[in-house]
Amino acid sequence: MPSTNIEDFRLVLSNARNILVVSGAGLSAASGIATFRGQGGRWRKYDASILATLAAWHENQSRVWQFFHYRREEVRSKRPNDGHYALARMCIPKWRQVVAPNATVTHVTQNIDGLCLEALNELSTTSGEQPDGTVIEMHGNLFDVVCNAFDCDYRAKNMDYPICPALEGTEAIVAAGHVEPVVRRADLPHCPKCQQLLRPDVVWFGERPKQIQRILEAADSADLCLVVGTSSLVQPASKLPERVRLNGGKIAVFNLESNTNHSNEADFEFVGPCESELSQILGL
Ligand code: BV8
Ligand code: ZN
Numbered sequence: 001m002p003s004t005n006i007e008d009f010r011l012v013l014s015n016a017r018n019i020l021v022v023s024g025a026g027l028s029a030a031s032g033i034a035t036f037r038g039q040g041g042r043w044r045k046y047d048a049s050i051l052a053t054l055a056a057w058h059e060n061q062s063r064v065w066q067f068f069h070y071r072r073e074e075v076r077s078k079r080p081n082d083g084h085y086a087l088a089r090m091c092i093p094k095w096r097q098v099v100a101p102n103a104t105v106t107h108v109t110q111n112i113d114g115l116c117l118e119a120l121n122e123l124s125t126t127s128g129e130q131p132d133g134t135v136i137e138m139h140g141n142l143f144d145v146v147c148n149a150f151d152c153d154y155r156a157k158n159m160d161y162p163i164c165p166a167l168e169g170t171e172a173i174v175a176a177g178h179v180e181p182v183v184r185r186a187d188l189p190h191c192p193k194c195q196q197l198l199r200p201d202v203v204w205f206g207e208r209p210k211q212i213q214r215i216l217e218a219a220d221s222a223d224l225c226l227v228v229g230t231s232s233l234v235q236p237a238s239k240l241p242e243r244v245r246l247n248g249g250k251i252a253v254f255n256l257e258s259n260t261n262h263s264n265e266a267d268f269e270f271v272g273p274c275e276s277e278l279s280q281i282l283g284l
Helices: 006-015 054-059 061-076 082-089 093-099 115-127 170-175 212-221 237-246 274-282
Strands: 018-023 104-109 134-137 140-147 155-157 198-202 224-228 250-255 268-271
Touching: 006 093, 006 250, 006 268, 006 274, 018 212, 018 237, 054 061, 061 140, 061 170, 061 198, 082 115, 082 274, 104 212, 115 134, 134 212, 212 237, 224 237, 237 250, 250 274
Parallel strands: 018 104, 018 224, 104 134, 224 250, 250 268
Antiparallel strands: 140 155, 140 198
């Protein structure tokens, strides 16, 4: 049975040498971004996870780009919440040294909203301190694009609104009850380098997560894993805490609900909204 004792947790935290944080959609819920288990799991009449696949992309690039255009614009105005800032403080020496003086911190997020990095960059700027922890967006970022051509290396951050004129207003057309528009391939985003189609630079189901070797190394050297706001259903992210435990490390779960996939094997479980729980329990 996991402990809920904050003092015991903070003692483990203060002795930790390498901390792995694995976060999911629950971390961004308080920022107004729906979780996949919530209504974020559906878009128009589609199951979001079906659209986040290579098969969907090959079958209907117009629909997949409309989906990602919608999510880009959903996320664009969203801001980090206190949960993001608490984890960002774990990556900046002046705060981390207070609670985990001897620890390296690697924060692997499944989220593609960019809010973990935004919070870290913001705190680094305002504190004037360079982070000594790392944030890895293992499933990519909504505002990154990559060329669809196998022989072109173009990839870039693209904050354009809209990412291409033809996608603007597609959501409103469907919301008004009209048939889903078909955006011609020629009018979808194209690579400035080779003129082939661009795709969102996110990791779809069946695709290799980003920086997976680095992530596995961080898991193998971790003696503490914080599992924050994730249903732990998607691999390989969901297998990382177990990897830490098998190496003798400890697991602390932070989730709105109890009995998530890792609760029974967790050493600590803190049930509640991470946007308020995290900073309070971390002592940051
Ligand atoms: C891979 C980007 C090989 C895109 C995402 C059978 C057939 C085919 C494949 C598989 C299969 N079995 C397993 C697989 C592998 C597959 C997989 O796991 N499928 C699942 C469905 C079974 N995985 C893959 O394909 C991965 N690739 O395995 O490649 C490989 C592996 C290693 C090395 C080399 C090669 C790629 C998976 C990536 C998919 N892309 N996102 C996009 O978003 O469009 S996944 C997407 O869904 C998210 O990124 C995230 O990972 C996942 C959603 O999960 P959560 O983040 O946990 O969100 P969820 O809503 O589920 O839960 C929210 C939680 O928060 C809840 O617990 C809730 O209680 C809590 N919460 C809510 N509010 C709060 C809160 N907690 C605290 N505070 C709150 N306020
Ligand atoms: Zn190209």
